[in-house]
Amino acid sequence: MWGKLGVTNHGSPQREAQKPSAFLSGPEPASNPVRFYEFDRFRIDTKRHLLMRDGGPIGIKAKALDTLVLLVQHAGRLLEKEELMNGLWPDTAVEEGNLTQNIFEVRKALGEAPGEQRFIATVARRGYRFVAEVRAIGDEPSARDEGSAGDGQSTLRLVAPERFARRTVIYAGVAAAIVLSLVGTRLYVAFGRSAPVISGTSSSPLRNLTRLTYGAGLQTDVSWSPDGKRVAYAWNRDGNFDIWVQDVDAGQPTRVTSSPADETQPAWSPDGQRLALRSEVDGGGLFAVDVKGGPLRRIAPDGRRPAWMPNGREVMFVDSDMPRAAFIVTADGGAAPRRILETELSRATYIAPAVHPEGRLSVFAPKLATGFFVADRTNRTLNAVDTSAAAPLGLLDPEAIQSISWNSAGTALIVEAHSDGVPTLWRVAVEPVSLRWRTPERLTTAPASAQAAAVSPDGTRVAFTSAPASTRAWLFPFDANRARLTGDGRALTDDELSIVSLRLAADGSALCYGALEPGRNNFRLFHIDLTSGRTTFLAESWGGAISRTARTIAYLLTRTGSSSTGETPSTGRESALAVRDLDGGERLVSRWRGGLLPWDWAPHDEAVLGSWVEQGQMNQNVLAIWPVGPMMATRPERVLLEASGVFFWQARYSPDDRWVSFVAQRMRNHGTVEIGIVAADSNRATTWTRILDDHVWPDKPRWSPDGRTLYFLSRGADGYVNLWGVPIDPARGAQRGKPFQVTHFNSPERRIDPNMGSAEIDVASGRLALPMQSVKGSIWLLSGVRP
Template identity: 25%
Template sequence: MSKQESHLYEFGPYRLLPQERQLLRDGEPVPLTPKAFETLVALVRRAGRLADKDELLKEVWPDSFVEESNLTQNVFALRRALGKGESGKPYIETVPKRGYRFLASVKVFEARGDEVVVRQHVRASSSQSGQEPTPRANGDHVSSDTVALTVPPADADAASAAALSLNVARITRPQISTRGGLFLGSVALVVVILAGFALRFGWNEESLKAREIKLRRLTESGKVRGAALSPDGISLAYVMMEGKKTSLRLKNIVTESEVVIVPPSEAGPVSPRFSPDGNFIYYGHREGIFQIPVFGGEPRKIASNNWSEFSVSPDGRQVAFPRGSSPGESSSIIVAETDGSSERVVATRRDPEYYVGWGPAPVWSPDGEHLTVVTGRHGEGVMRLVEVSLQTGVEREIKTQDVWQVIEYLGWTSASELMMTAQKKGEGNIQIWSVKFPGGEAARVTNDFNDYLNFSLIKNADKFVVLQESVNLHLWVFDKETGSARQITSGINNVDGRFGLAFAPDGRIIYTARDKNNYDIFSINLDGSEMRQLTKNAGRRNVEAVVSPDNRFIAFVSDRTGAPRLWLMNLDGTEARQLTPPSDNKENEELNPYFSPDGKWIYYTFSQIGKGSIWKISIDSGKSVAVSRTSKSVWGPAVSPDGRFLAHAVYNDEAKSPWQVAVMTLEDPSGKERFFNFPAFRQRVRWTSDSQSLVAIDDSFDGGNLWSNNVTTDERKQITNFSADNPFHFDISRDERYYVVSRGNGFRDVVLIER
């Protein structure tokens, strides 16, 4: 452990890590805003004592004057995140006109060199009068006991651990008192907690390397969409979401003063980049790439037909970006002059091979003669690195010792080190990695439950900024009759229902949730009771579950045999079997199952090298039958309750807004499809019981709500009345009274990392 003094606090199921800026519940992170986190630390440090409002305001906002309502809002958010303690009361008590008191018993672990000092703060009784509690004979007051333990070194063997255990026993016994029974139990847990340190923070070489960094949060809104650090390491350019608009801001990270460079607009800036001399900022826009003086001025377009990330050459004279990567298209690497005079194609790939266009930008290699580019193959599910010659366009693979499922961003720090934000195949989060060459060995820079997206390096690479993202989703049930909604799942860093949820005919809800690094299928009652896990230890992803109309079966997608395939199991999770014939072709995927109204067929998306079509298969297996009759890429089938129509998502390249919902008739194979442009988040739809309307998430305003869209009259009606949080997925009960919705938020902020 670090020689630097550090503290860890435990209360109830929670562990608070001020240095790591994390709150964990049963080992899983609890998402909090930075100021809410600092408020919690201030309260926990004063556990059992009155925390005066003025003290808290000065500690949490040391250099600013803020209204008391900011503190009140933080306490409200903390109570909501923490829930109630073992006594059934909130963890935080309001003392009228005075401040707040943290009521729970707190264990404090303090690292001092090779010792861990453990203190037990026994819970104080609550006081409605605002006076400090009076000590009583039964010990219901603030007290503190302390014990020091020697921590074994990072390479400690089992004997050292046993000695530590014995040391705990020896130290504990002399400190027992009639009041100290609680303390004995807490100290006896120290061995377990230290073992938790070893697992969570890593008394091992890789994790210790991952901790040899300093992190500092530079933004606190949770609404950042891109950032860049100036070459001198002093200024931060970042894009801020404001409702549906974005603005470009410039912030001095030393003084924390900031100005707006590009005001908010609906087609606002994205992906800021500094010029190497620090005089200009480049940013992406719906109309292309623009250049603007660092302190504002008139933007100048330097490239068009670009919707992806881009990078600036070391001499500031060129930008590089990918163009085109959709199935059936070619994709190219483009280099454009920053004076706007010209652009040229450096290299092109033909379908199914492509240059990744939605995330990482091509970056200049240290020799200045090549671009490092992320590539893929439609349907393969992994990403690779290649080096492309700027002169000839010839590719050479850059080999690493790991397989990458996602590469989000990259940048060279030197000729021997490539930094990446990436997700290793088989793991759950996008982390920061350092890849060393010529061997291609990858080592973690971060190791936590967040995702890390694009980043910005400076020349000496001793510090950089990165976009940190966390997502938290829970299930909510909306009652159409009463107009009310209630949350039925809870937890930390959850993504309940993100990859599918469905009502069963008996009223239970089937949904996906995270189980460690895997996604599995669970069921739960409408009131949130009797949660059961239906799949476990069978592949990384068991998702998109739907229930048969007779309440007997669940159809779902699983990768337990390799690529995503269609599976069927009983309602209780037993007797799982693959519906479609086994195949070694990992480029083809089977997705989005949906039962026919009679329960005899399952409609699904067959994705072949990234291009989707709709098929169906009998629940008794057999041969699949093609359903869709279009050359366009389609996915997400939903059959109307009367069995006459099939709705699905489509990429309609003939339309101005190509992402659409289509409806085809199942009765007349020669009938024409109808296309709709109503707002539909990810084009997910469900039918109303009368087969007249499609329900979808309209996210065109802040948050999002469910709307019905009549496919005959085009009439639209709002269903839910959510005012906060974003819906990701939903389904409708058979009687159409209840709607289950996966709701929550993704938080993105800029973190400065020094190493």
């Protein structure tokens, strides 16, 4: 839905002034004055959480740097593996392979060659010893940089990963990360385990964290008044979202809007008298309203993310959170919106739209080398901004940045980025004229989410939302041939699991689901017998395909290519296709580094249909048929579909086995996706029938049992993902009617997972499986931020 979240207390006017340990840790103890560790040509800055060589920063994952610091602090002493694991993961049970991978990452950052032990010596079956000479240095008062410490240090830790609804730029999600590992291609996704890890500064002036809003439901989209004394936000206290206003220092929230439709994304006018907002009333659009309440006045028939221009007479907005169009409209709605940057926004996929205090649109392009762009003062041209200072910290990695907001002076940004799979906040100072980024400063850290940030007018406070989300597998009674839900659904999994895949048996008798469990770093695949309710653990795998007899499961196994000692350089994640009979054992049907990601079983259960990467083809994959026989195969028996620069996912046979539906991701066209159909007997076909031209990003196609409807996920104008259907002519394998909406889950209390990277669905005889979320959260206030 929105990139923001928020809340209010209807019955508790006092604010919590304490600093919960889950959120904020205190200053670094004075008993540990060491800030720098030096060895060879390297220096570690423990306050900035930075590794440097010859004075320049080196990119390294956060946990790997933690591993290096632990070794350096005990230089010369053997650290047993258990001691290291307890120090790095004190509250989590992890496998030894995680430590091995961290050691490899450290060696790679330090430039150690295979077998060389210039810095880290391996003691077989015991642990590791740092063998280089180390010099410890206290804090240097003369050190001047954007990340130097003030009176103390505070590190913010929030609760529960959840990205609140921006479409992932790389469609394939976890599945793509697994498949592309076969050829060494790194594909980041917006899901916990596979998202990029960010290493960066955490030093800052002494900060204070307080809870700003209270109450049931979700409060989101916080916006500051020009004088910094009040905030406006959206709150679904009574079911739908309304706009509320509240004093920052004290007082009860006051409702501004009260229509039966959702009102969200408030933006305060420069004079403090009005709010621009998004409303779903009367078909949706942008509206203005008096801060004290009153009728909504439509100013644009559509649009999102309204922001006032400095003159207070106009409002800028975009068409979506991945903007292809931007507009300026008068705040009284007296004229049609004027389009800006039309050619510029068509050149790439942009995210994180924001408005500079001078009224200039800024956007981020995760697929371009220079990712951040700011319009000129006339909003005619997008100009690239130098962001190289953020590159060593991982902020520019694909799928890292989620949203960006400016302070009122235009001298700093608050950047929401994924760190350890969790939305965290960074402050980035910029040069006054060129807007070149300086060294980012981390404001919050994993393991919890800090999202939808807004900076106070004086730049010293950041309001943001913490909103834990629970994604569970739900089963609904469903007449798929008539496209009707026939009853209420029920949850099949508990709220501690993070569901990443769902697959029903064709007869609806069983469900396979992949999930992440608390304390585990690997995906785990389970099977539920929907008659008996019995749940069986199958394997450590992202997801599985159930055979037509419902007795055999195909899935992809992965393992790390490095040796158990960590001295052999990692070759990435190598994979193999496996099958398991429910009443028997597991067996491999491909060699390691030769598997495919299974989507469906071919007729007679003699082969599996899936996505496969041919050797040397790093910019595409193919749809292929893999034999499931007594011998392990090294190649598929037939390639069904291929095209240069295109990745194919989500393949399913039609019920009559004449057609195969799939999702095609055209990487040369900004990573956009489309749904297609191809004949099932094709042999290296390069063309297909495209359907749903009128949907911007349809996803997850699934056949009805009679083959006359293809169901899919699509995001509506209100930001919510829902199930849709489109009529299909089974004789031609082509669309024969207009698409129609099936479900209407339009509340964070009950919604389909908005992250398309993990929102797997399935349709079977009489049943529909969906990944459902319930999101609740409140707004918090971080004070003491560098202005």
